Amino acid sequence: MTLLRAADDRQNTFSARHSDGNRAVAIWLWAVAALVIAMIVVGGATRLTESGLSITEWQPLLGAIPPLSHADWLAAFEKYKQIPQYHIMNHGMSLAEFQSIYWWEWSHRFLGRIIGVAFAVPLVFFWLTGRLKHGSGAKFLGVLALGGVQGVIGWYMVKSGLVERVDVSQYRLALHLTTAFAILGLLVWLALEEWPDAARRAAGSVTPLIRRMGAIIVAAVILQVVLGAFVAGLKAGFIYNTWPTMNGQWFPSDYWTTPAYLTFFESHAASQFNHRIMAYIVVLIVLTELWLVMRSPVDSRARTTAVLLALAVLAQVALGIMTLLAHVPLELGVVHQFGGAIVFVLAVVHLHAIRRAAVRE
Structure with missing residues (x-):
């Protein structure tokens, strides 16, 4: 509580001196927005290459580590062989072909994790050093929470294609993509608001x-x-x-x-x-x-x-x-x-x- 109160005091002091915004905060938000655009692009490639169902589990932490040995790759391939997409669309595919689609989906998920870190860590720094405008901290926390929800929605989408379908539900895909654009829009708007002359x-x-x-x-x-x-x-x-x-x-x-x-x-x-x-x-x-x-x-x-x-x-x-x-x-x-x-x-x-x-x- 003492640390948060001190951060709030620093924020109030900083806000009094920089009531018209903070260039560093704006640049950070633009950088995260660029990462979100990259995420949208990689997501499109993942969809077009039919790679989205290659990873059949959701492990928010351990999932950041790809298969590191031949045995790990075989284990991941065996899990993929249990879903309808393999039997109907990719039956008989080689391990190398599986690795190709796996890397697309892994990259998509890993980039999501990178975005989370790229947003959360600077947010803590800017907050504790009092560089956020008064009242903006709650907005940033809302964006961070929406990013977490987006991760859940992504897995909710993938799950739709693991049992009875060979692809994901179009309803869940629409929800996932729309949420990504909502996050992008919020980041862009907040970045514009944080730019020093935004209030003029x-x-x-x-x-x-x-x-x-x-x-x-x-x-x-x-x-x-x-x-x-x-x-x-x-x-x-x-x-x-x-x-x-x-x-x-x-x-x-x-x-x-x-x-x-x-x-x-x-x-x-x-x-x-x-x-x-x-x-x-x-x-x-x-x-x-x-x-x-x-x-x-x-x-x-x-x-x-x-x-x-x-x-x-x-x-x-x-x-x-x-x-x-x-x-x-x-x-x-x-x-x-x-x-x-x-x-x-x-x-x-x-x-x-x-x-x-x-x-x-």
Whole structure:
């Protein structure tokens, strides 16, 4: 208690001298955000290489150590041979082939552990040295707790593919990916808030519509991430590999499934169609926001973020089309997932920029 009280006293003293933020804390948060983006990319590669079920146990501590001997590798391989994916998809695979998919999943889990350490250890240091702004400690603890929950969700997702399926549940995959993006968004927002000039008002002003559009863009990108997760979980990117139509159809004839209320979540055609349409909607919203911003006396930061966001969205759509037409090769699929993370980060940065500006009626 004495140590925590002393930390709080130092924090109050530091906050009084640095009420406008701490550059070191902001840089730390940006670094962790970069690790989360790397985690999202590696997760995409793990999914595309069908590697996610290669490790059939969840050991938060001991799992950080990979097999170190031939006997250890054989033991891990034997565990994999007990699940349906091996018998149905990979029966007869060699130990070397198993090691290839194992390393993808191990890297994904190990990077998650690295992120936990990279966030927790500096957090303790900044807290004990009083470098956090008053009241921000609870926010950081919330992000840390959400990271722990994400680890549980990851195992909850993997478990869905160990008994009766050869892959993970698309519902759990969507939850896992959405939580990763939520963590990324919180880290980016907190980093922006911690930057020394974050509290200063922007030079220009924005209309209420521009502010609302900024929030709508973030929500639309998140929805597109969820829809993309269902495409990935259902492997719907491997069908209808044409554009702009879906094998000559503007609306796929097999869109609906039985029962109808599960169409959005279990129909392969519906999941790809929804992802396509949402991409067009995101483009429309982002370009509308860009048009509004260019016509308003906003500061350079809001204008710059609007331009960068529009360019990123257009590039992401083009990349998505290329990935679809090429039948989702690993390289393009991973870059597309990376592009989604960049679009989301820019959407959050733009929202923060227009939130700093005064509202003009």
